[in-house]
Amino acid sequence: MGIQDIIEGKKQWRAHMARIKALPPDYQIVYKEIQRYFFKVGPVGLADEPLLSEIVDFFEEGVAADKGVLELIGNDVAAFADDLIKDSRTYADIYQESISGEPGTAGK
Structure with a gap:
């Protein structure tokens, strides 16, 4: 990964975050909770998807469509x-x- 890739990645991330900041507050809150959840346990290739x-x-x-965020996703964000x-x-x-493998296989 070269310096140009890093710069381009930062530009894309900033543009992404600007889109989020343009959303209504309730959408922003739900998005941040989903994002936090994904960063904690989410897909392995999240950065590539x-x-x-x-x-x-x-x-x-x-x-x-003038819908509330919970109308779109339901009451259970998780x-x-x-x-x-x-x-x-x-x-x-x-x-x-x-942790569920046989003893001694965790590192394999």
Whole structure:
């Protein structure tokens, strides 16, 4: 990864964050909770996937349709987030595999 890649990545992240800041406060709160959850246990390749941008797209459509964020995702933010990554390998999966294997296989 070269310096140009780092600079471009920062530009993209700042543009992404500007889109989030343009959302209504309730959408921002829910987005940040989803983001925090994903960064904690979420998909292994989160940085390589467009998932976060797709969530912002979905939220922007909800704002345009004049819907509240909970009308879009339901009352359970964690269940919504889990549903988004249900088919993805997560850090939680990796951890679970490391502790449920046979003794001495955790590092393999």
